[in-house]
Structures are given as structure tokens and as C-alpha cells.
Amino acid sequence: MPTGVAMRDVRDQLFDAAERVLLRDGPSALTSRAVTMEAGCAKGVLHRHFTDFDAFLAELVLDRIARLDAESAALRDSAGTGTVAGNLTGALADLFGSVAVAIVSLITSRDALRTRLRETIPTGVPLLTEATAMIASYLTAERAHGRIRPDADIDTLAPTLIGAAHLLFADRTGPPPRPETVHKTVSTAIAAALHQPPH
Incomplete structure (x- = not known):
């Protein structure tokens, strides 16, 4: 082999x-x-x-970030189908229902790991930064389909959605939020940005 x-x-x-x-x-x-x-x-x-344990953890985080590429492409491809709120709800539930919340906790709890990751990702919180870019890319695609207003502030809306979803899923010890709770949060956040009001 x-x-x-x-x-x-x-x-x-x-x-x-x-x-x-x-x-x-x-x-x-x-x-x-x-x-x-x-x-x-x-x-x-x-x-x-791996040279040491922090190098191992940094590679773990980078590997999980790389996996977002496929999720990002699938989300972008869903633009123009279903509902914007439904697509975002599914994507955020998949993201934070996975190991992402635990990875973010790991990054914030280990100084040496954050220092190591800064070599590759100089700004923002690793994984959350890439997830925000994924949401922004999707919203941009929806704007091209005419379902998001041309003047919508996507650069503010994307991190708002990530932050709100992260808070919903942040308690790893309790049950995950109900899908309707996530959907309501998403719908409220994007209401002003939708080209037409949600039905």
C-alpha cells in the first residue's frame, strides 16, 4: 500500500x-x-x-474546514429552489448539528491551537469564518435569482445568521433546538432581505 x-x-x-x-x-x-x-x-x-498535539489539532480543524467546500457547493446549487429560509435552516442545522460547535469550543479553549491556526487563518474564528463565507455565497446566488433584494447587506446578514445559529446550538449538553425554532430565527433574520415577504 x-x-x-x-x-x-x-x-x-x-x-x-x-x-x-x-x-x-x-x-x-x-x-x-x-x-x-x-x-x-x-x-x-x-x-x-504530527510534530506535536497542537499540530494534530490544527490539522483536524483545517480538515474539517476543507469539508465545508462540498457543503458550500451544495447550498449554492440549491439557490432558486425550495425557500430561502428552508435552505438556510437545513444548512445551519447540518453545520451546527455536526461537530462544528465542539470544534469552535476547542479553538476558543486552547491558546496554542489558536496561535497555530493564525498561521493559516489570520483573522476571525476558524470554521465560523468559512461558514460565514458559505452563507454569504449562497445569499449572493439567491440575489442573482431575484429572491434576495439587490440592496440587501449580505456582508452583515451572513455573520448574523451564523451567530444566531451558533447560539441556538451552543449548549452541547442539552437537546438540539427544534427545527421550527431554527427556521423561525432564520426567517426573522432574513425577512427584510427577501425580495418578497415570506408566505
Whole structure:
């Protein structure tokens, strides 16, 4: 088996294990020992592939950010179909219903990780910044379809939607918000930007 393929498998195995620990036990429980135990491999495996644990965590975050590309393309392709509020509700629920909230908690709780990520992402909160760009891209596509007003302030609306959704999903220990709650929040946020009022 080529080394690159094996490396990808090991990285994915370790990343998936890290996500499980993060979701189950929170950012404070995420250690190299916890990750390798969860992955069922020797502790040395992680350090063979990454210079240190913060390098591993930075790669985990960057890998999860890269996965947003496919979600962003799918959301953009949905422009002009369904309803704007429905499309945004689904996208935000998918984003924050995943590991994203836990990843953001991890970033904000580890100074060394934030410092490492600044080398690649100089401004904003990693993952939330890219998610905001995803929403802005979709809203721009909807404006081209005539469903968002030409004068709508997309640069303000996109981070408003991300911030509101993040707050709804922020409590990782409680039940997730109901879909209708997310939809109501989205509908309220975008009401003034819609070309026609929601029916």
C-alpha cells in the first residue's frame, strides 16, 4: 500500500477518534492519550505523523474546514429552489448539528491551537469564518435569482445568521433546538432581505 494512502487512513482514524472524544467528553478531555486510546492505536502513532498535539489539532480543524467546500457547493446549487429560509435552516442545522460547535469550543479553549491556526487563518474564528463565507455565497446566488433584494447587506446578514445559529446550538449538553425554532430565527433574520415577504 502506498505510504500516502496509509497516512490518509491513519489521519482519518485519529481525526474521527478526536471528534468522538470531543463530542462525548468536551475540549478539556481531548489529549493525545485520549485520542490514541479512542482510535485503538499506540500513542506513538500520533507523534509519528504530527510534530506535536497542537499540530494534530490544527490539522483536524483545517480538515474539517476543507469539508465545508462540498457543503458550500451544495447550498449554492440549491439557490432558486425550495425557500430561502428552508435552505438556510437545513444548512445551519447540518453545520451546527455536526461537530462544528465542539470544534469552535476547542479553538476558543486552547491558546496554542489558536496561535497555530493564525498561521493559516489570520483573522476571525476558524470554521465560523468559512461558514460565514458559505452563507454569504449562497445569499449572493439567491440575489442573482431575484429572491434576495439587490440592496440587501449580505456582508452583515451572513455573520448574523451564523451567530444566531451558533447560539441556538451552543449548549452541547442539552437537546438540539427544534427545527421550527431554527427556521423561525432564520426567517426573522432574513425577512427584510427577501425580495418578497415570506408566505
